[in-house]
Amino acid sequence: MNTPIxxxxxxxxxxxxxxxLQDYFSLAAGSGSYGIxxxxxxxxxxxxxxxxxxxxxTGGEEAFFPEYGxxxxxxxxxxxxxxxxxxxALTARREIYFPTGTRLFHDTTSAVLPDRGNGNTRLVDHVxxxxxxxxxxxxSVTDQGHLRGVSAxxxxxxxxxxxxxxxxxxxxxxxEQWWDKEExxxxxxxxxxxxxxxxxxxxxxxxxxxxxxxxxxxAPGTALPRYAEPDRWEKRI
Numbered sequence: 001m002n003t004p005i006x007x008x009x010x011x012x013x014x015x016x017x018x019x020x021l022q023d024y025f026s027l028a029a030g031s032g033s034y035g036i037x038x039x040x041x042x043x044x045x046x047x048x049x050x051x052x053x054x055x056x057x058t059g060g061e062e063a064f065f066p067e068y069g070x071x072x073x074x075x076x077x078x079x080x081x082x083x084x085x086x087x088x089a090l091t092a093r094r095e096i097y098f099p100t101g102t103r104l105f106h107d108t109t110s111a112v113l114p115d116r117g118n119g120n121t122r123l124v125d126h127v128x129x130x131x132x133x134x135x136x137x138x139x140s141v142t143d144q145g146h147l148r149g150v151s152a153x154x155x156x157x158x159x160x161x162x163x164x165x166x167x168x169x170x171x172x173x174x175x176e177q178w179w180d181k182e183e184x185x186x187x188x189x190x191x192x193x194x195x196x197x198x199x200x201x202x203x204x205x206x207x208x209x210x211x212x213x214x215x216x217x218x219a220p221g222t223a224l225p226r227y228a229e230p231d232r233w234e235k236r237i
Contacts, residue, residue, distance in 0.1 A: 002028040002029040002030050002031075002080075002082075002088060002222065003028060003088070004025055004026050004027060004028045004080065004090075005080075005088050005089065005090050005109060005110070005111040005121075005123065006025040006090075006123075006139065006147070007025070007026070008088065008111045008113070008121040009111065009120075009121050009122070009123045009139050010139060010140075010141065011120075013140070013141045014141075016141040016145060017141055017145050017146075017147060018145040018146075018178070018179045020179035020186070021145065021146070021147055021177065021178065021179055024177075024186065024209060025147065027078055027080040027090065027211070028080050028088075029080045029081045029082050029088060029089075029222035030080075030221060030222045031080065032213055032214055032219075033211040033212060033213050033214065034077060034078060034079045034080075034211070034212060034214060034219070034225075035076075035077065035078035035079075035209060035210070035211055035212075036075070036076070036077055036209070036210055036211075036212055037075065037076040037077075037078075037186065037207040037208065037209040037210075038073075038074075038075050038076075038207055038208055039073070039074060039185065039186075039205055039206050039207025039208060040071060040072065040073050040074070040205050040206065040207075041069075041070075041071075041072045041073075041074055041096070041203050041204065041205035042070060042071065042204050042205050042206075043068075043069075043070050043202055043203065043204055043205075044067075044068070044069055044070075044072050044074070044096060044202070044203040044204075044205070045065065045066075045067045045068030045069055045072075045098075045201065045202070045203070046064075046065075046066060046067075046068050046200060046201055046202075047068055047199065047202065048197070048198065048199070048200075051066075051197065051200065052066035052067075052068070053066065054066075055200075059103075060129075061128040061129060061130060061132065061133075062103075062104045062105060062106060062128050062129040063105065063107070063127045063128030063129075063133060064200070064201060065096075065103045065105065067096075067098045067100065067103065069098050069099070072096060072097060072098060072205075073097045074094060074095060074096045074097060074205070074207070075094070075095045075097075076092060076093065076094045076095075076207070077092070077093045077094075077228065078090060078091075078092055079091045079092075079093070079219070079224050079225065079228050081219070081222055081223055081224040082222040082223075083108065083110055083224075083233065084233050084235075085233075085235045087110040087111060087112065087113075088110065088111045088113075089108050089109065089110040089111070089224075090108070090109050091106065091107070091108045091109075091224055091228055092106060092107055092108075092109070093106040093228050094106060104129075106128070106129070106228075106230070107125050107126060107127045107128070108125070108126045108131070108230070109123055109124070109125045109126075109137060110123070110124050110125075110126070110237075111123060112124055112237060122136065123136070123137040123138075123139060124136055124137065124237045125137045125151065126230075126234050128230075129230050129231045129232075130230065130231055130232045131157070131230050131232055131233065131234035132156060132157050132158060132234075133154060133155075133156060133157070134154070134155050134157060134234065134236070134237055135151040135152065135153065135154040135155070135173075136151065136152045136153045137149055137150075137151055137152075138150050138151075138152055142176070144178065145178070145179075146176050146177065146178035147176070147177045147178070148174075148175070148176050149173070149174075149175040149176075150172065150173070150174055150175075151172050151173040151174075152172065153165075153170070154170045154171070155237075157234055157236055162236055167195070168195060168196065169194075169196075170194075170195075171192050171193060171194040171197075171200055172192070172193055172194075173190060173191070173192045173193075174190070174191050174192075174193065175188070175189070175190040176188070176189050176190075177189075180206065183206060185206040185207060185208060186206065186207050186208070186209055187204075187205070187206050188203070188204065188205060188206075188207075189203075189204040190202065190203050190204070
């Protein structure tokens with residue numbers, strides 16, 4: 001039986017998540033199902049107008065985007081799988097429905113297991129369709145049972161080059177996800193902050209979530225469905 005990657009990373013802390021979050025993050029490779037969430041972002045995108053033309057240049061990466069909106073519907077799919085390099089992984093594929101068109105934003109979070117069982121499991125996140133940006137992901141559980149994630153130590157993977165970004169240039173993502181008991185919905189809030197620029201990207205909203213069985217042959221074994229695969233896999237971390 002495969003263990004969910006967030007349970008690997010959190011260890012005993014996983015049980016401190018609210019039951020609804022434990023269910024959400026319990027998707028494991030080979031389960032035969034994937035997750036679908038549908039909801040609305042109260043805010044999503046880049047608030048800084050002057051920065052949007054620069055983000056437009058990266059739109060093809062399907063990681064950042066120049067649009068900004070409020071009350072924007074979205075859809076997310078979560079696929080637990082084992083990546084081509086044998087790492088337990090979770091790929092999230094988001095479709096954001098701006099009035100001007102749909103933006104796709106996806107990433108794969110992988111668990112890097114400790115050698116010979118010594119040490120802690122690390123989470124690393126490969127972002128975008130070409131997986132050219134990779135960052136460490138530190139996760140913890142708040143006193144309220146929320147999941148908190150903070151990115152750290154980003155690297156650019158450009159051809160044969162692996163370029164660690166210095167702290168002055170790196171952008172950090174701060175995420176928190178929780179269950180809203182009153183609304184009966186999942187809530188998420190994310191800010192990407194660059195120290196010289198400020199907030200580069202923000203999204204916050206609520207959504208419903210359910211598990212759906214794969215169609216026969218769509219995701220054999222512990223594989224990722226073809227339509228959810230990136231254009232390029234990346235082994236380096």
